[in-house]
Amino acid sequence: MKRILSLIVFTGIAIGSYAQQVLTLDSCRTLALANNKELRISQEKINAARYQKKAAFTNFLPKIDVMGAYMRTQKEISLLSDEQKQTISNIGTATGAQLQEALQQLGASNPMLGSLLQPLAGMIPGLSAGLNGIGQGIVDAFRTDTRNMTLGTATLTQPLFMGGKIIAYNKITKYAEQLAQSQHATGMQDLILNTDQAYWQVISLVNKKKLAESYVELVRKLDSDVEKMVAEGVATQADGLSVKVKVNEAEMTLTQVENGLSLSKMVLCQLCGLPLDSEIRLADEQMENLSLPNVYTESNVNTALANREELRSLELASQIYRQKVNVVRADFLPSVAFTANYLVTNPSLINGFENKFRGMWAAGVVVKIPVFHWGEGIYKVRAAKAEANIARYQLEDVREKVELQVTQSSYKVNEASKRLIMAEKNMDKANENLRYANLGFKEGVISTSNVLEAQTAWLSAQSGKIDAQIDLKMSEVYLNKSMGTLK
Helix, strand or coil: CHHHHHHHHHHHHHHHHHHCCEECHHHHHHHHHHHCHHHHHHHHHHHHHHHHHHHHHHHHCCEEEEEEEEEECCCCCECCCHHHHHHHHCHHHHHHHHHHHHHHHHHHHCHHHHHHCHHHHHHHHHHHHHHHHHHHHHHHHCECCCCEEEEEEEEEEEEEECCCHHHHHHHHHHHHHHHHHHHHHHHHHHHHHHHHHHHHHHHHHHHHHHHHHHHHHHHHHHHHHHHHHHHCCCCCHHHHHHHHHHHHHHHHHHHHHHHHHHHHHHHHHHHHCCCCCCCCEECCCCCCCCCCCCCCCCHHHHHHHHHCHHHHHHHHHHHHHHHHHHHHHHCCCCEEEEEEEEEEEECECCCCCECCCEEEEEEEEEEECCCCCCCHHHHHHHHHHHHHHHHHHHHHHHHHHHHHHHHHHHHHHHHHHHHHHHHHHHHHHHHHHHHHHHHHHHHCCCCHHHHHHHHHHHHHHHHHHHHHHHHHHHHHHHHHHHHCCCC
16 A cells, blocks of 8 residues: 555656646657647558558569368259160160060071070070160269369469559559658648647747736836825826726736636647646746847748648649559550469369369460450540649649748748837837836826826837747748748
8 A cells, every 4th residue: 555655646746747847849849749649640541551552562473362162062963864864774675675676576587597596585684684784884974973062272373464553553552652651741740830839829928928917016006106196185086097997907918818828728738748737837938039030032932842741742642643544544455464273173073073182283374355345444544634634733733822822931031020120129119118107207297197108008019029029930930831841
């Protein structure tokens, strides 16, 4: 029991320390890639495509099949009819009757000759019986005894020419494996993009929470000062009410930011495969100043055309459809295959119908030549070519859209950089304006409404800077995604 309790305590401490650890952007990406179910599915698709490619290669190799069968029939196969069996079995009787008739006719025409042939007449019954026995033996020899039939065969088949179908199918499976890998890479980039979005959303709300807390403290201090001034008769009751309204608005804003932050952390935990209620901290929460990116140019289009997995997937799909044309065409071309087999039967067919297992081998070439199918092959090939053209047009369309997307993303990065510079200048001006407003309020030369306006402008400038920083980070992420370099 003590060991179990110790294990439970140790596990709880480990989980707690894990939940409290600081997560960087790279660690969030790593966790997301390791725990995403869709990526596991796409990895299994790669494995399936790899095995299909290996299975397709076996079509080049000879195949050996073994088959066995047993059959019990009600009646056996007969090579003689019932009339033939009766005739052959009684061949001696018929022959004896004919001899007796012939001897009687000779005796009647020539009594002396008849007396000489009289001993021969006594031999006819024995001769008839012997011939009957021989006839019955012949009938028995023609029995097949096929009521119990056993068959076994081993067959070897080696394709020699299949119209190019085997080669085309192997190419299709190779492209299919590469397509599965490309789709897996696309899924990884999409997941990284979603993780980055969730990560920077949390960073944005963390800083906005700090900002909201600072603003609440600011308006509460102003509220305290105005209450003292109202009590001394320096400020009016209306000034005090307007400040209290701002306090309530600031507290409500803080509550909304806290709720949004909790939900954003839950989304990030779900992407990383962590419990939704994990208490996580991010490394970039102390966000002050971000380094400005380089100005992006049109050379990014060439990078995108070389790296975008979507284009690679469409190119592979186009290759697959081209090979499908060859597969369809192969169905209407001659095919040649070598075949060899060994056949074993019981009853045996080699030395009569013996109740023994006897076998024989055979080898040959099978040729199949389609002759006339009412133009079916032509129509199917044309349909396959149309599908290949569709894939090619889709590739060209997506390539144009990628160029447009990269250009737009490059412009947005440059715009976000300029927006951040302007936001920093606005923040400096808002800080200075708030400082002058507070000094003037203390000196009694500035009204409460002016101070509230200065605080509102300060809040807007601070929030604008946070938004500009996050926009800059996300515009870089979107640009890397559009260029296919997000890894």
